[in-house]
Amino acid sequence: MYHQICGDQMNEFLYIGRLLSEDTFKRKKHEIVLADLPAKVDIIESRNGNMIIAEVKKSSRLIENGILQLKYYLYMLKKKGYIFKGEIKIPKEKISKKIELNDDDIKFIEKSLEEINEFLSLGIIPTPEKKTICTKCSHYEFCWV
Numbered sequence: 049m050y051h052q053i054c055g056d057q058m059n060e061f062l063y064i065g066r067l068l069s070e071d072t073f074k075r076k077k078h079e080i081v082l083a084d085l086p087a088k089v090d091i092i093e094s095r096n097g098n099m100i101i102a103e104v105k106k107s108s109r110l111i112e113n114g115i116l117q118l119k120y121y122l123y124m125l126k127k128k129g130y131i132f133k134g135e136i137k138i139p140k141e142k143i144s145k146k147i148e149l150n151d152d153d154i155k156f157i158e159k160s161l162e163e164i165n166e167f168l169s170l171g172i173i174p175t176p177e178k179k180t181i182c183t184k185c186s187h188y189e190f191c192w193v
């Protein structure tokens with residue numbers, strides 16, 4: 049990601065995710081790129097005076113990753129002076145979970161960003177570790193072929 053290398057856009061799991069998002073929320077906006085931010089959100093809307101960004105996921109299996117992703121977007125928006133609330137939507141399971149950014153989240157994100165920057169400054173390529181998730185990952189070919 050740091051070197052702007054995109055995963056395989058034909059990856060069937062990415063494709064299913066895109067289809068799901070398009071089919072389920074036809075009237076809402078999709079894949080909104082937030083200016084100056086490394087973020088692409090699925091839905092952005094105003095509701096009851098709150099600005100909301102939402103991510104649409106295929107299943108709750110990796111919901112913790114989705115929550116972290118959304119909190120990172122909320123953090124980046126807050127740094128730009130925009131206060132948003134977040135939502136994770138899993139249409140197949142009829143789940144809609146509200147996500148808010150708290151002080152502990154901010155500490156965690158800032159510490160993680162520091163660690164990532166330290167790691168990137170070393171200029172070394174990490175050795176991939178094969179995990180069960182690898183077979184569905186859009187970066188599979190970069191790591192294993």
Ligand code: SF4
Pocket residue numbers: 176177178179181182183185186187188189191
């Ligand atoms: S190690 Fe596995 S999960 Fe990580 S980028 Fe490579 S294929 Fe994807």
